[in-house]
């Protein structure tokens with residue numbers, strides 16, 4: 007039976023690369039996004055993951071789920087004191103509540119087949135910058151949620167892991183960085199990264215593919231894999 011993977015935030019960037027790699031490697035893929043995807047060879051569904059009912063509805067009729075990738079996320083770039091509670095909630099609804107809702111909805115189907123969940127967090131879960139507090143809090147929360155869900159679902163044969171990317175070359179990265187840094191964002195990011203380059207979306211997809219694969223990563227659960235070209239390995243005082 008062909009395994010089925012659901013990927014949120016599938017229309018572009020890392021989510022799209024995850025869909026591509028899973029599709030190429032034999033998965034049946036269902037990509038969910040708030041915007042319609044370009045023509046792609048896998049199934050796509052339009053839903054706002056911040057709307058818990060719409061997200062649950064988008065998953066409801068799938069008879070089988072082997073893999074769930076919670077990837078959709080939004081940024082809010084503003085100082086903590088300029089951020090309203092509504093703006094805070096809007097970020098947390100996409101980045102943290104939606105993964106919980108999706109896991110809750112998919113859990114019994116994942117359990118039936120011994121499936122796996124991968125949550126896409128960020129290096130901002132581990133160390134962060136000024137002016138991204140709700141994003142950093144949501145991504146830190148996602149690492150903690152991953153551990154909690156892994157413990158609760160291990161007995162049902164479901165593994166739950168996390169990937170924490172560093173700077174990956176996507177539209178979101180360029181937009182976000184342009185707001186904070188003057189000069190050529192790519193050059194600045196390259197200089198800050200020990201491997202001296204941005205990551206490619208496919209390099210995150212490879213980690214996701216590994217963590218979804220019940221043969222290659224069968225004894226890994228509750229874990230976060232950092233994929234960042236060495237950024238988190240360096241002391242900031244160096």
Ligand SMILES: NC(=O)c1ccc[n+]([C@@H]2O[C@H](COP(=O)([O-])OP(=O)(O)OC[C@H]3O[C@@H](n4cnc5c(N)ncnc54)[C@H](O)[C@@H]3O)[C@@H](O)[C@H]2O)c1
Nearest residue numbers: 015017018019020039040054055078079128173174176178
């Ligand atoms: N690009 C990076 O450098 C980087 C670094 C660390 C972590 N990440 C994480 O990787 C993931 C993907 O990032 P990306 O750079 O590909 O982002 P992106 O903005 O290019 O793509 C995100 C996708 O999510 C969709 N989305 C956003 N809100 C949604 C909603 N409410 N409902 C449904 N879909 C929604 C968007 O339409 C978009 O297609 C995110 O979780 C992000 O936090 C990215």
